[in-house]
Amino acid sequence: MWAERPRGNALCKECFFHAFEEEIHHTIVHAELFKRNETIAIGASGGKDSTVLAYVLKLLNDRHDYGVNLVLLSVDEGITGYRDDSLETVKRNQEQYGLPLKIISYEELYGWTMDAIVKQIGLKNNCTFCGVFRRQALDRGALMLKVDKIATGHNADDIAETVIMNVLRGDIGRLRRCTAITTGTDGALPRCKPFKYTYEKEIVMYAYFKKLDYFSTECIYSPNAYRGFARAYIKDVEKIRPSAIIDIIHSGESLSVKKDIRLPVQGVCERCGYISSNAVCKACVMLEGLNKGLPRLGIGKTHKERRKMQEMLQQETGAADSTPCTDQSLKSSCKCENKTDQSECSSQTYDSDNASGCSTYSKSQKCKDGCSSTNPRTVAKEKLSIFGKLKQPPSIDF
Amino acid sequence: MCSILEDEIPLAKERKLNILDRKCMKCKEEPAILITRVNDAFCRGCFQVYVTHKFRAAIGKTKLVRDGEKVLVGISGGPSSCALLHLIQEGLSQRAHKKLRFKPGLIFIDEGQVVGQSLEEHKVTLTRIHSLLRQSGFPYHLCQLADSLDLERVKTLNACQSNHSAVNKINQSAMDINTCSNPVEGDKGDVEISGQDENCCDLIEMNREAEKLFAAQLGSIRSISGKEDFVRALRHRLLLEFARQHGYSKVMLGNTGSQLAVRLLTDISTGRGMQAALETAFADRRNTDMMFLRPLRDFSSKEIAMYNNLHRLECVFIPSLTTMGDVGASIEHLTEAFVTGLQAEYPSTVSNIMRTGEKLDSSSAVDLESHCALCQGPLDTDVGMSSALAALRFSLEISTMGKTNGERCIKGDNSVNNTNDELCSNGVNYDAKVECCGKSDGSCRSSTQLSVPDEGLVLQTLCYGCRIVAMEMDDVNSLPEFVMKDVAWRNRRSVMKAEIQDFLLDDR
Numbered sequence: 001m002w003a004e005r006p007r008g009n010a011l012c013k014e015c016f017f018h019a020f021e022e023e024i025h026h027t028i029v030h031a032e033l034f035k036r037n038e039t040i041a042i043g044a045s046g047g048k049d050s051t052v053l054a055y056v057l058k059l060l061n062d063r064h065d066y067g068v069n070l071v072l073l074s075v076d077e078g079i080t081g082y083r084d085d086s087l088e089t090v091k092r093n094q095e096q097y098g099l100p101l102k103i104i105s106y107e108e109l110y111g112w113t114m115d116a117i118v119k120q121i122g123l124k125n126n127c128t129f130c131g132v133f134r135r136q137a138l139d140r141g142a143l144m145l146k147v148d149k150i151a152t153g154h155n156a157d158d159i160a161e162t163v164i165m166n167v168l169r170g171d172i173g174r175l176r177r178c179t180a181i182t183t184g185t186d187g188a189l190p191r192c193k194p195f196k197y198t199y200e201k202e203i204v205m206y207a208y209f210k211k212l213d214y215f216s217t218e219c220i221y222s223p224n225a226y227r228g229f230a231r232a233y234i235k236d237v238e239k240i241r242p243s244a245i246i247d248i249i250h251s252g253e254s255l256s257v258k259k260d261i262r263l264p265v266q267g268v269c270e271r272c273g274y275i276s277s278n279a280v281c282k283a284c285v286m287l288e289g290l291n292k293g294l295p296r297l298g299i300g301k302t303h304k305e306r307r308k309m310q311e312m313l314q315q316e317t318g319a320a321d322s323t324p325c326t327d328q329s330l331k332s333s334c335k336c337e338n339k340t341d342q343s344e345c346s347s348q349t350y351d352s353d354n355a356s357g358c359s360t361y362s363k364s365q366k367c368k369d370g371c372s373s374t375n376p377r378t379v380a381k382e383k384l385s386i387f388g389k390l391k392q393p394p395s396i397d398f
Numbered sequence: 399m400c401s402i403l404e405d406e407i408p409l410a411k412e413r414k415l416n417i418l419d420r421k422c423m424k425c426k427e428e429p430a431i432l433i434t435r436v437n438d439a440f441c442r443g444c445f446q447v448y449v450t451h452k453f454r455a456a457i458g459k460t461k462l463v464r465d466g467e468k469v470l471v472g473i474s475g476g477p478s479s480c481a482l483l484h485l486i487q488e489g490l491s492q493r494a495h496k497k498l499r500f501k502p503g504l505i506f507i508d509e510g511q512v513v514g515q516s517l518e519e520h521k522v523t524l525t526r527i528h529s530l531l532r533q534s535g536f537p538y539h540l541c542q543l544a545d546s547l548d549l550e551r552v553k554t555l556n557a558c559q560s561n562h563s564a565v566n567k568i569n570q571s572a573m574d575i576n577t578c579s580n581p582v583e584g585d586k587g588d589v590e591i592s593g594q595d596e597n598c599c600d601l602i603e604m605n606r607e608a609e610k611l612f613a614a615q616l617g618s619i620r621s622i623s624g625k626e627d628f629v630r631a632l633r634h635r636l637l638l639e640f641a642r643q644h645g646y647s648k649v650m651l652g653n654t655g656s657q658l659a660v661r662l663l664t665d666i667s668t669g670r671g672m673q674a675a676l677e678t679a680f681a682d683r684r685n686t687d688m689m690f691l692r693p694l695r696d697f698s699s700k701e702i703a704m705y706n707n708l709h710r711l712e713c714v715f716i717p718s719l720t721t722m723g724d725v726g727a728s729i730e731h732l733t734e735a736f737v738t739g740l741q742a743e744y745p746s747t748v749s750n751i752m753r754t755g756e757k758l759d760s761s762s763a764v765d766l767e768s769h770c771a772l773c774q775g776p777l778d779t780d781v782g783m784s785s786a787l788a789a790l791r792f793s794l795e796i797s798t799m800g801k802t803n804g805e806r807c808i809k810g811d812n813s814v815n816n817t818n819d820e821l822c823s824n825g826v827n828y829d830a831k832v833e834c835c836g837k838s839d840g841s842c843r844s845s846t847q848l849s850v851p852d853e854g855l856v857l858q859t860l861c862y863g864c865r866i867v868a869m870e871m872d873d874v875n876s877l878p879e880f881v882m883k884d885v886a887w888r889n890r891r892s893v894m895k896a897e898i899q900d901f902l903l904d905d906r
Contacts, residue, residue: 009797019796026792031784167666168740170750172757181784197789233736237667240729241623243790243866244667250786250862251671254778256759 005202013209020206024194025060031181033192034149036067041147043138044072044093044101046086049153051093051214052203053195057151058097071145075137076105077130078113079220086215096213104141106133110287118221120295127225128299132282136274142189150191157200157234159193160245163252164230173263179252188275199245424448432704436745442708449697449705453485456693457498462681463648463691465499470646471536472637473504475527475714478694481702482652483534484711485693503646504531504538507636511544511609512616512629513717526714539640543629544612546636547878615876622719622728624867627668629719631773631864635880638688638774650691656699658692659751660737664730670863673775675758684774698748770861771884772868772877777861787862859885 005011011019028034042057044050057070074090077083087103094101107113110133118126142150159179166175177183182192195203207214237244257263268274269281276282289297294308420430420439428441440448457463471486473479489498506527510520524540531538612632619625641649653661658678665674676682682690694702706713720731741747768777781787853874857865859881868874875882895902 005797009794011797015797019793022796023789023793027784027789030782030788163666164663167663167751167754168747170754172754175754197786197793229736229740233732236726236732236736237729240726240732241621241668241866244729246786246790247669247862247866248667250669250778250790251666251674253781253786254672254862255674256672258757258759261757 016209017206020198020202021056021060021063024056024198025064027181027197028060028066028194031192033151033182033194034066034068037069038148039069039071039146041071041073041138041142041145041150042099043150043152044074044090045153046074046089046093046215047153048203048207048212048214048216049155049195049200051089051212052207053151053153054093054097054099055210055212056206057194058099070099071147072099072101073138073141073145073147073150074101074103075134075141076103076107077134078106078115080115082217082220083114085217089213089215092213102141102145104137104144106137109133109137109140110283112287112290114221117290117295120290121299123221125296125299126221127227129286130221132286136281136283138191139189139274147189150189152191152193153195154193155195155198155200155203156245156249157231159196159252160234160248161227161230163248164233165227168230169226172257172261175252175255176257176263179249197246197249434698434701434704445704445708449701450485450488452696453693454489454498456680456696457691460680462689463498463500467500467648468646469500469502469648469650469691470637470641470644471502471504471650472652473506473527473531473538474652475506475523475530475716476652477706477711477713478652478654478657478697478699478702480530480711480713481705482650482694483530484705484709486650487534502536502650503644504534504536505637505640506531506538506540507633508540508542509629509633509716509718511542511612512625513719513721515717523714523716526712530712530714539644541636541640542609543632543636544608546632546639546880547611547615548608549635549639549880615871615878618872618876619867620870622723623668623730624870626719626728626730627863627867631867632878634690634773635878637690638685641688648689648691650693652694653692654694654697654699654702655752656737656741656748658695658755659748660730660734662751662755663737664733665863667729667733668863669866670775670861672778673773673861673863675755676775678752678755684769684776695752770864771856771859771881771888772864773861775861775863777859779858779862779865855889856881856885859888 005016005019034040040057042050042054044054054070054072060066061068061070072090072094074087076087090101090103093099105113114126114130117129121129138150162178163175166172166178181196182190184190206212234245234248237248241247264277266275266277267279269276269284270279271284272281274281274283285297286299289295294312422428422430422441422444423439424444424447425441428443430439431442432445433439434445434448463469471482473483483504486498486502490502508520508524510523515523528540531540616625616628619628637649641647662674662678665671665677670677673684676684678695680692680695682692705711720727723731725732725735737747737751769775770777779787856874856877857868860868868877871877
């Protein structure tokens with residue numbers, strides 16, 4: 001049986017296995033991903049990347065004696081028809097490779113499944129929710145297991161897609177970080193990507209020839225994601241020049257950002273203690289929105305959401321004195337940290353197309369504090385505490 | 399997926415852009431005649447002001463062009479070049495408010511050989527370009543892309559226009575905005591064109607050896623993407639040399655924002671991420687003595703097309719390698735289709751990409767040795783062991799070596815200076831010094847007499863993107879002369895440095 005590598009050499013099966021495994025070993029050794037006696041959690045979704053990752057890491061750990069302990073960590077998003085099937089695969093993997101497994105679900109962490117979220121938000125922005133929630137879920141699960149690092153199955157195609165996507169969206173902060181093989185070394189649990197230079201095609205070929213057991217359906221909500229455009233482009237470029245994927249990663253690694261560009265600063269979320277670049281982390285914002293019936297809280301523009309909230313408040317507290325914070329009081333107390341966004345706080349006279357609201361929650365927090373309206377707001381404030389001061393201590397212990 | 403400044407990509411709504419009853423958004427009096435950007439309607443006068451202002455602001459804001467400076471303007475004959483030429487003429491004319499003050503010289507590089515144009519087509523194109531350049535009233539030059547292989551001759555290419563239009567006849571050319579009449583001079587020019595034109599054609603055809611060499615080199619590159627990269631590098635080099643030898647201090651190019659967005663993505667896809675910032679910035683400073691400016695970088699192709707339409711500017715269409723090709727012909731062609739398609743659905747795509755490009759650092763290298771020999775961009779190959787380049791190298795080694803030698807490869811010396819693709823597979827150590835044997839019968843294999851540098855040395859002087867092109871060629875040594883000269887020079891310098899290494903004080 002012969003395999004032709006995307007990089008142009010044709011190899012027989014055994015040589016292909018050898019080349020594949022040695023390349024990953026090379027990556028691990030030179031990037032110094034693992035240290036002796038560390039515990040590594042493998043993010044296992046049951047798909048081809050994580051199955052092959054679990055198999056190869058176990059193999060290399062035995063062959064080259066890294067001395068690490070491997071565990072499988074799986075996240076249940078609650079997508080029927082997709083995740084429940086893939087979880088069965090992960091359970092089979094646990095038996096086949098003899099690695100301990102932990103499954104953590106959105107239901108138990110947040111009280112929401114992806115199906116319920118999609119019912120609320122629709123099909124367009126649901127990937128945002130899933131992505132943000134999964135990241136936290138992986139970290140929390142890893143903490144429960146007391147691991148030192150998380151290894152995910154992101155392959156070269158994924159990283160190339162991410163580079164292109166970040167260029168298209170103008171996200172310079174992510175563009176700088178996305179090609180790093182290990183991220184999160186400061187603060188949160190570090191996560192590494194041993195498959196960074198491995199083509200998706202080769203992973204599939206490896207799994208096929210080794211007859212590994214994996215679940216191969218796409219998430220049912222994925223066709224509408226923006227990432228689809230970047231993926232289609234990458235596939236087309238790969239047809240023209242197979243080495244383009246590594247070329248894109250090389251480009252991503254060589255990019256440097258101008259010194260005076262403002263980049264997000266990492267801090268800690270006030271409510272749950274997780275790392276966050278704003279005062280309240282995205283997951284808490286989104287959860288609050290979901291729980292209070294404003295599902296687009298984490299996604300839509302801030303000023304629009306605040307307006308909706310004000311409308312809700314008016315409805316709640318009846319017609320009596322329905323004058324929420326006016327422009328003037330907000331303007332004076334607003335100390336926007338966001339210097340580049342030189343706009344005022346939102347007002348009722350906002351034109352819906354006029355997109356220049358504040359984009360940091362800390363600013364809105366101060367606005368509410370400076371408010372001098374006389375509405376009976378105690379009930380409303382408790383309900384929509386996301387815009388108010390922290391009332392209860394963080395509920396999740398980090 | 400969330401960026402800090404925008405939480406949402408604005409979706410394109412289904413709406414018909416109806417301009418029949420709209421007033422211009424600036425003056426609000428005149429009826430609008432066109433719509434630009436997302437939904438901005440302009441009348442004729444305001445649009446002219448808008449375009450002119452953007453152009454002048456782009457040049458003036460950076461304060462890079464001084465009074466009386468000689469600037470070489472690259473004219474390719476396409477729509478953006480014609481618009482650039484017209485804008486420069488406008489800006490320099492006496493009637494303009496605060497007129498521009500630099501001395502432009504025009505240059506057209508004939509790339510007909512790239513697509514294999516026949517002689518008749520060639521002549522037709524040249525005639526039209528010639529008339530276009532002459533009507534402008536500025537000194538102009540015509541040369542061939544193959545001249546880049548023979549840079550010595552570039553000095554002899556004189557300006558073609560010396561007998562005809564003088565530089566300051568612009569006032570008489572009556573480029574009146576509102577009436578858009580054709581210049582009076584053009585009629586006279588047509589009559590005389592045949593005589594002068596043939597001289598210019600002769601001037602271009604004289605370089606037959608260079609043409610053959612160029613054809614051979616181009617032919618040896620397998621993929622169209624590689625050919626395009628090669629042509630671009632040569633073009634850049636030719637402009638650079640020409641400008642240097644004829645006393646110009648800056649080069650101005652007419653790339654629009656849409657073209658530059660495509661350029662940025664293509665550069666990222668071909669491994670030229672480090673140069674991507676240079677290619678899309680207003681000022682490209684990769685050569686310390688020559689700056690390449692792009693004043694049209696804030697315009698979209700649509701705006702340029704509308705400007706040309708308003709002023710009835712004639713462009714010359716010159717086919718390129720991917721004209722009439724299918725989408726997957728080359729990476730640049732594919733990227734163009736991708737960006738244009740995405741722009742139709744999400745109108746802010748091009749401006750997002752340009753904004754990303756602006757934030758990237760275009761710091762150029764300090765000394766000549768850290769420039770790529772072919773494209774003069776910064777070298778990006780000095781990366782550590784944990785990098786895409788190292789991974790690619792290792793993968794190639796292990797795929798060609800097989801199982802038994804696999805172990806040797808991992809522990810082998812993978813430092814940047816030593817590695818080339820030949821090292822492991824041939825087992826030949828290129829660093830072994832061979833002394834001159836003393837015989838003078840031409841069989842000397844002394845390593846100090848490297849007349850033909852080996853592949854590894856040549857590849858070391860190229861950046862990642864140019865390496866891909868060079869490796870597609872049959873013989874790396876058939877790269878253009880200026881590349882080989884650079885390689886030899888660097889080799890000599892590194893030998894010199896090795897000899898005096900012990901005496902050099904490390905200032906780190």
